Amino acid sequence: MKKKLTSLFLLFALIISFIPAGADAHPGRTDSKGGHTCRTNCAKWGLEDGEYHYHNSDGTIKRTNTTTETKSTTTEKKDKSTKKVDSKATEIVLPKKQTSGTLQVYFFDVDQGDSTLIITPKNQYILIDGGNNDQGKNVVKYLTHLGVKTLDVMIATHPDADHIGGLDDVLKALDVKQVFAPKVQHNTQTFEDFLTAVKNEGRTIKTAKAGVSLELEGIEAEFLSPVNDYGNNLNDWSAVLKVTYNETSFLFAGDAEYAAEKDMLAEDSDLKADVLKIGHHGSKTSTSKAFADAVSPKYAIISVGKNSYGHPDSGILARLKNINATAYRTDKQGTITAVSDGKKITLVTTKQLK
Template identity: 75%
Template sequence: MKNKLISLFAVFILLCSLIPLELANAHPGRTDANGGHTCRTNCAKWGLKTGEYHYHNSDGSIKKETIKTTVKEKTKKDTKTEKSITSPTGLVLPKLQPAGTLQVYYLDVAQGDSTLIRTPKGQYILIDGGNNNQGKNVVKYLKGLGVKKLDVMIATHPDADHIGGLDDALKAFDVQVIYAPKVSHTTDTFKDFLTAVKTEGRTIKTAKAGVSLTIDGVDASFLAPVNDYADDLNAWSAVLKITYKDTSFLFTGDAESKSENDMLADGVDLKADVLKVGHHGSKTSTSKAFIDAVKPNYAIISVGKNSYGHPDSGILGRLNNVNAVTYRTDKQGTITAISDGSKITFVTTKK
C-alpha cells in the first residue's frame, strides 16, 4: 500500500511539472458569458489591479479588456442596465439582443448618422455609415453584432457624414440590395461610394415615396423623397418607416421642413413610436406640424461634437412638449431599441 502511495505521488509530481508555470500560478475565477473574469489573487504579478477584468490566452498569458457597465437613467423610461464591451481601440460595442425581436442600433458615429436594424427573422438593414473616418468603426460595430451579410443598405443622401463610411461596409460585407435617392454630388466621398458599389458588382435602386422593401416579418416603406428637390441634398433624404406588429420606427436622415411638409401633404401615416430626429436636431427640421403628426414616444438624436449648434434647444423643447423621451448618441453612446411587437425597451452603452 505504501509503495502504491509513493507511486501515485510521483505521478502527481510529474504531471505538475508539465503544467506551464503561468497556468500553475494563475489566479482563480469563473469566466462569465464574455469568456473573461476579474482578477482576485496574484494580481500584481500579472500586471493587473485587483478586480481588473481580463482574459487568459491558451499559454496562460493575460489579455486585458475593459468592461463598462451602463446604468438605468432615472429620466429614461424602459432603459435597461447592461454590460457593454470596450474594444482595445476604445470603441464601445453594443450587446447583441435576443433573436425574435426587432432591434434598432443607433450607432455612435460622432457627428453623423448610422443605424443598423436587425429584423425578427434575422435580416439586416444598414442606414447610412457616418463620415469617412467612421467607416472602420461601423464595420467593427456590425461584426461585433454578428453581421455576415447586409440584406439592405440605404444611403439617405450624398452628404459625407451619412455616406462616408458606406464604402467600407460595402467592402466588408455581402450587400444584397442598395437604395439611394436619385440625386448625385460632386464630392470625392460620393464618388468613393459609387466606385465601391460598382466594384462590388451592385446597382442602386431608387429610394422614393411609395417604394417598399422586401423584408420578412416587418413592413418597411419609404415615405420620402416625395418630389424633386434640385440641388437641396437634405430635402432629398430617404425617409423610411418600419412597422413591427404594434410598434413603429421612423428614420428621417437629414430631411428638413420642405420634405416634412411634402410628406404631410402626401397624406401618409407618419405616426411612429420612435423618431430618429432629422438633421441631428437642427432647427431646420422637426417642425411642430411634423412632430404633431408623428407623435413619438421616443426620440433619437444622432450627434457628436459640432459647431452647428446641434441639437437646437428649441427642438429639444419641442420634443419635451410632446412628452417624448429623448436619447442622444453624444450622451448615451450607441442606443439600442428592442421591440417585441408590443413594447419597446432601450439599452445604452453610456450612462
C-alpha cells in the same frame, strides 16, 4: 604586419557579432522605405518571389502585400482618414447583441453623423447610412460584433459625407445584396468612392422614394420620402423609412428638413411612430411642429457628435419635451439600442447619462 592583421580580424569579428541574427542570413539591401524585395530563396523565408517585406529587429519578417501598397499610395486622402480612425477605434463601446426574434434597432455612436442598423425578427439586416469617412472602420466593427456578414439592404439616405462617408468601407468588408439611395448626385470624392464601392460589389443603386417598399419578412418597411425633386438641398432628398413590426413602429428621418416634412404631411401618409430618428441631428431646420405632432413619438433619437452647427437645437429639444417624447442622444449615451417584441419597445444605451 602580423599584429595589424590580427587586430583587423578582431575588429571584423566584433562587427559580425553585432549584426542581429537573421540579418546576414537573408541577402538584400533595405531601400529608403526600410524594406526590400526578396530575390533568392524566398520560399525559405515564407515569402513569394519578388515580395516586398521588412525585417523586424527580432529577426522575424514582416510581410506586406503589393495591393495594399498601391492602394495606400493612390488614395492618399483615405489613408489619412484611416489613421484618424485607429485612434478613435479604441474609443468606441460596442453594444450588447439583443435576443433574436425581436426587432432590434442600433443607433450607432458615430460622432457627428448617422449610422443605424436594423435587425429584423427573421434575422435580416438593414443598414441606414455609415457615418463619416473616418467612421467607416468603426461601423464595420459594430456590424461584425453584432454578427452581420451580409446586409440584405443598405440605404444611403443622401449624399452628404456624414451619412455615406463610411459606406464604402462597409461595402468592402461585407456582402451587400441591395443598395437604395435617392436619385440625386453630389460632386465629391466621398460620393464617388461610394459609387465605386457599390459597383465593385456588383450592385446597381435602386431608387429610394416615397411609395417604395423593401421586401422583408415579418416587418413592413416603406419609404415615405423623397416625395419631390429638391434641387440642391441634399438634406431634403433624404430617404425617409418607416418600419412597422406588429404594434410598434419606427421612423428614420435622415436629414429631411421642413420642405420634405411638408410634402410628407401633404401626402397623408401615416407618419405616426413610437420611435423617431430625428431629422438632421436635431437641427432647427428639421422637426417642424406639424411634423413632430404628426409623428408624436414616445422616443426621439438624436444622432449627433461634437459639432459647430449647434446641433441639437435647444428649441427642438424643448419641442420634443412638449410632445412628451423622451430624447436620447448618441453624443451623451453612446450607441442607443431600441428593441421591439411587436408590442412594446425597450431602450438600452452603452453609456449612462451623467
